[in-house]
Amino acid sequence: MARGMVIIGAGECGGRAALALRDLGYDGPVTLVGDEPHLPYERPPLSKEAMASDAPAIKAIASDEVLAEKSIRHIHSVQAVAIDRAAHTVRLSDGSALPYDKLLLATGSTPRKLPMPGLGGRCVYLRTFADALAIRAHLRAGNRIAVIGGGFIGLELAAAARKLGASVTVIEAQPRILMRGVPAEIAEIIHKAHVAEGVDVVCGQGIASIADDGKEVRVMLAGGREISADLAVIGIGAVPVTGLAAEAGLAIENGIAVDAELRSSDPDIFAAGDCCSFPLAVYGGRRVRLEAWRNAQEQGALGARNMLGAGEAHAAVPWFWSDQYGLSLQIAGLSDEGRSTVRRDLSDGAFILFHLAEEGRLVAASGIGPGNAVARDIRLAEMLIGKRAKPSVEALGSPDVKLKALLAPERSHRLADGGAAPHLPAGILSP
Amino acid sequence: MSDWVEACAAGDIDEEDVMRFDHGGRTFAIYRSPDDEYFATDGLCTHEKVHLADGLVMDDIIECPKHNGRFNYKTGAARGAPVCVNIKTYPVKVDAGKVLVQIG
Ligand SMILES: Cc1cc2nc3c(=O)[nH]c(=O)nc-3n(C[C@H](O)[C@H](O)[C@H](O)COP(=O)(O)OP(=O)(O)OC[C@H]3O[C@@H](n4cnc5c(N)ncnc54)[C@H](O)[C@@H]3O)c2cc1C
Ligand code: FES
Numbered sequence: 001m002a003r004g005m006v007i008i009g010a011g012e013c014g015g016r017a018a019l020a021l022r023d024l025g026y027d028g029p030v031t032l033v034g035d036e037p038h039l040p041y042e043r044p045p046l047s048k049e050a051m052a053s054d055a056p057a058i059k060a061i062a063s064d065e066v067l068a069e070k071s072i073r074h075i076h077s078v079q080a081v082a083i084d085r086a087a088h089t090v091r092l093s094d095g096s097a098l099p100y101d102k103l104l105l106a107t108g109s110t111p112r113k114l115p116m117p118g119l120g121g122r123c124v125y126l127r128t129f130a131d132a133l134a135i136r137a138h139l140r141a142g143n144r145i146a147v148i149g150g151g152f153i154g155l156e157l158a159a160a161a162r163k164l165g166a167s168v169t170v171i172e173a174q175p176r177i178l179m180r181g182v183p184a185e186i187a188e189i190i191h192k193a194h195v196a197e198g199v200d201v202v203c204g205q206g207i208a209s210i211a212d213d214g215k216e217v218r219v220m221l222a223g224g225r226e227i228s229a230d231l232a233v234i235g236i237g238a239v240p241v242t243g244l245a246a247e248a249g250l251a252i253e254n255g256i257a258v259d260a261e262l263r264s265s266d267p268d269i270f271a272a273g274d275c276c277s278f279p280l281a282v283y284g285g286r287r288v289r290l291e292a293w294r295n296a297q298e299q300g301a302l303g304a305r306n307m308l309g310a311g312e313a314h315a316a317v318p319w320f321w322s323d324q325y326g327l328s329l330q331i332a333g334l335s336d337e338g339r340s341t342v343r344r345d346l347s348d349g350a351f352i353l354f355h356l357a358e359e360g361r362l363v364a365a366s367g368i369g370p371g372n373a374v375a376r377d378i379r380l381a382e383m384l385i386g387k388r389a390k391p392s393v394e395a396l397g398s399p400d401v402k403l404k405a406l407l408a409p410e411r412s413h414r415l416a417d418g419g420a421a422p423h424l425p426a427g428i429l430s431p
Numbered sequence: 432m433s434d435w436v437e438a439c440a441a442g443d444i445d446e447e448d449v450m451r452f453d454h455g456g457r458t459f460a461i462y463r464s465p466d467d468e469y470f471a472t473d474g475l476c477t478h479e480k481v482h483l484a485d486g487l488v489m490d491d492i493i494e495c496p497k498h499n500g501r502f503n504y505k506t507g508a509a510r511g512a513p514v515c516v517n518i519k520t521y522p523v524k525v526d527a528g529k530v531l532v533q534i535g
Binding site for chain 1: 447481482485486487494496497498499512513
């Protein structure tokens with residue numbers, strides 16, 4: 001009898017992987033183990049405007065009915081505590097053990113902790129729905145919120161807090177917000193939007209000390225300024241969850257190290273999503289770890305295909321978005337691969353920066369604007385990046401030239417029709 | 432049932448493109464396919480309420496601008512995560528250079 005497929009971590013990636021296994025026609029046991037009490041859910045809404053609603057709800061990736069209909073066993077509120085690679089079993093915190101044929105680790109990432117004494121109950125992190133609800137309770141007029149770290153999650157939360165009338169200070173040690181991965185020109189637009197909405201954005205100042213008496217947090221900045229708040233939300237990045245994999249002796253390299261097919265150093269164990277580092281083909285196999293929602297989704301599906309023996313290499317281009325106030329930012333590719341930029345101005349103040357490598361190859365595109373003004377061009381740019389295209393600087397810079405025309409004539413890129421059956425070796429679907 | 436409303440002129444939409452059309456408090460997306468046929472769906476994505484007309488049309492697929500969920504705009508079928516709920520389609524005809532939608 002088949003031991004089946006086991007997925008550890010019931011987040012975006014694990015949830016998508018479980019669904020994909022069934023969509024691919026696998027009919028052996030599929031078990032999804034997660035330590036949170038919820039159905040697999042989407043994290044991006046946790047820091048966005050959805051949080052400003054009176055009763056924030058989980059945005060589930062699949063309902064109980066869908067999981068039941070697809071015979072996906074979801075074990076929640078239980079942690080996987082050890083992998084016995086020789087016996088092909090996973091031990092769970094409730095004392096039970098699950099056998100597996102193939103195992104997928106989709107354990108995600110967890111907020112980087114601020115390495116400082118003095119943090120108490122008023123200093124919190126945001127990763128889970130439970131975290132979001134706890135923070136939500138403090139977001140109201142009259143309350144003071146200190147956001148420590150000018151990264152995406154902190155800035156989005158700052159916008160949500162302003163919407164609810166709280167006063168907000170963002171504290172960033174670097175000279176500007178969004179130092180990592182976002183061009184200065186775009187970070188500046190976001191900075192100005194926050195200032196216009198009444199956020200006090202303090203950059204270039206480290207924190208000297210923090211005092212949290214359980215009722216109030218006092219943040220002392222290196223420059224001498226003191227910021228008092230009812231709540232401090234710390235958003236200084238995330239670290240991959242690798243403990244389980246490391247204890248099982250799997251190779252770790254800024255995340256669980258996997259190959260292009262998402263296979264770890266054990267051929268029967270795969271890893272995908274925020275927890276893994278993998279070779280990114282579009283940049284010649286540069287090893288990266290992404291913390292991005294679409295990557296988690298795509299790698300979950302790719303992991304499922306490869307657990308079933310598809311032998312398919314990761315080929316996607318990284319893509320990320322963020323929403324703050326009415327602004328939406330989208331980034332395709334990794335802009336640090338670029339050596340020069342070309343700017344394309346769209347309507348309503350929206351613009352895109354195309355990042356070119358030395359030899360003129362398009363390697364990334366970063367765009368910002370109201371609503372979804374940059375979405376279409378960013379998506380087309382993503383396809384051009386995937387094709388390793390070298391579009392002319394003039395074409396990129398002039399909004400009248402349609403990017404779609406640059407993809408033609410051969411148009412090797414198509415929008416994958418999710419309904420098509422992938423090519424899998426015969427016999428693997430029904431063990 | 433048969434209330435055909437004029438959405439736009441046939442030439443208003445490029446081939447393999449999409450346009451937003453608002454009518455009677457509702458919003459629709461009108462498509463022109465690469466083989467020069469016209470189609471219509473509800474205007475808002477079934478994942479979050481985002482206007483599909485800002486998205487990208489390639490062949491039979493409209494891709495949502497927000498999170499890249501996909502629909503076949505000819506059938507309304509959801510074709511790629513995160514969308515899992517199909518989108519409603521409406522009959523379209525072209526008459527004397529006008530694109531008409533039966534919004535029912
Ligand atoms: C507030 C917030 C906003 C975000 N906004 C955006 C955005 O706008 N755009 C974007 O592209 N990305 C965004 N992201 C990032 C995106 O949500 C992540 O990239 C994505 O959730 C990663 O999915 P994952 O499944 O790999 O990991 P996770 O979603 O972290 O899921 C991993 C799950 O595994 C569980 N787990 C870990 N170890 C074990 C174990 N041993 N046993 C059982 N369960 C375990 C964890 O508790 C967790 O539930 C955001 C993230 C957050 C937190
Ligand atoms: S709003 Fe359309 S895919 Fe999310």
